[in-house]
């Protein structure tokens with residue numbers, strides 16, 4: 001069974017054709033890396049799954065996007081906030097709220113009506129532990145999240161996404177603004193999280209894609225050029241464009 | 252002339268002009284303080300006017316202005332903030348949005364005497380509130396509305412979309428996002444806007460002229476439907492239209508000083524509040 005899937009998916013920003021007939025499916029509990037040159041549509045593709053593209057005026061979408069084999073766009077029974085509870089997202093730039101560390105992680109619970117104090121406390125602790133941040137912040141949960149370092153803020157954002165127990169986690173270049181040590185921590189984390197979540201990660205870092213992902217999809221100018229097991233994409237790709245991109249000889 | 256010299260000359264022109272502005276401001280303040288300071292006393296602030304308003308205090312005018320400021324803020328704050336939120340958070344960049352913005356700007360440019368006439372026609376006569384605190388507060392509230400709307404909008408524009416997206420991505424609705432993330436972040440700046448409009452409202456004479464202000468009232472208001480005296484109108488009355496303008500000179504400067512101090516103190520208070528809220532937002 002496919003966890004998520006797109007079928008002949010076209011997306012337009014006004015008249016600009018940004019995604020061209022993408023058909024692709026992802027199995028549960030795997031990590032999929034989206035790679036490709038800047039502007040090829042990786043972020044756009046990622047934002048399909050939690051419908052963040054809906055926030056951009058003038059976006060037109062054709063084709064099917066399925067989560068657990070159910071269409072998430074043409075589906076009256078599927079509310080967007082319910083969808084986003086199931087499909088979490090971590091952004092490129094850490095974007096904690098101007099609230100305490102605790103309240104940042106509790107936010108998703110509260111807006112989804114889970115307000116019971118002991119439950120919230122327990123979930124905050126679990127999520128911070130999952131995000132490998134607990135030891136660093138357990139004594140200052142009431143302090144502002146803005147006082148954390150960039151790498152800690154990004155792990156806080158991951159904890160925040162995990163707190164509502166989504167089944168899919170979308171990550172758009174989650175480590176691009178971070179130093180090598182924080183990056184390594186986040187990569188370890190992704191590896192850990194695979195047990196419970198289906199992860200799709202956009203990255204410009206080929207080593208990172210190689211280290212963390214099971215499958216890799218190469219996008220180019222809005223087309224999905226090649227999609228296969230990560231080791232095949234990196235060692236023996238079919239398409240010459242993929243070959244030159246993964247070996248760093250592109251353009 | 253060398254580039255460097257031009258730069259220097261430009262710098263000095265700007266500097267002298269800004270100092271000039273400051274100088275004029277201090278000059279005005281000095282003018283009022285020197286002439287009004289000796290009038291300031293506990294009695295002046297807490298006693299009724301006496302002897303055709305040439306003696307005694309200005310207590311009822313102070314109270315009246317306080318009521319009107321409070322009343323107008325009760326009108327303008329929720330309306331203005333909600334309108335600002337609606338314009339910025341709920342309308343996409345459409346014709347309708349640009350139209351509302353244009354109209355808000357036009358509203359800000361209408362002379363205050365026109366607000367006064369409108370308030371009289373609508374609140375005093377049509378709605379039959381009579382000359383009253385409620386009619387005056389509504390009129391002043393309308394006057395302050397465009398400022399509050401614009402300040403709210405600007406406070407919202409200043410908040411990066413990444414905060415909104417972060418909230419939506421966690422399954423929050425638009426209302427939850429506005430209430431729990433955006434509004435607390437915008438509040439310190441909105442409060443600043445409120446300061447500006449309080450300053451404007453408390454000094455206005457024209458809008459209250461036909462809607463609430465009393466020439467002389469020897470008692471305090473007991474209901475929202477009573478008239479009140481107010482500082483700016485009182486000042487106008489005793490310095491121009493009374494029978495004893497010369498004898499009221501000191502009273503007038505005293506009143507002017509109280510009005511100026513009133514606005515200054517409000518500004519300081521609101522500034523402190525803004526700092527406090529700013530810190531609180533970061534902590535919570």
Ligand SMILES: Nc1ncnc2c1ncn2[C@@H]1O[C@H](COP(=O)(O)OP(=O)(O)OP(=O)(O)O)[C@@H](O)[C@H]1O
Nearest residue numbers: 013016018036037038039040041042043044045056
């Ligand atoms: N809001 C938007 N309005 C119009 N066009 C957009 C918008 N967002 C993206 N695009 C266009 O769609 C294409 C794909 O953009 P997208 O952000 O998905 O690329 P990307 O692969 O994530 O690039 P990067 O690696 O630089 O993040 C680009 O050509 C971009 O200019």
Ligand SMILES: [Mg+2]
Nearest residue numbers: 042043044172
């Ligand atoms: Mg991108």
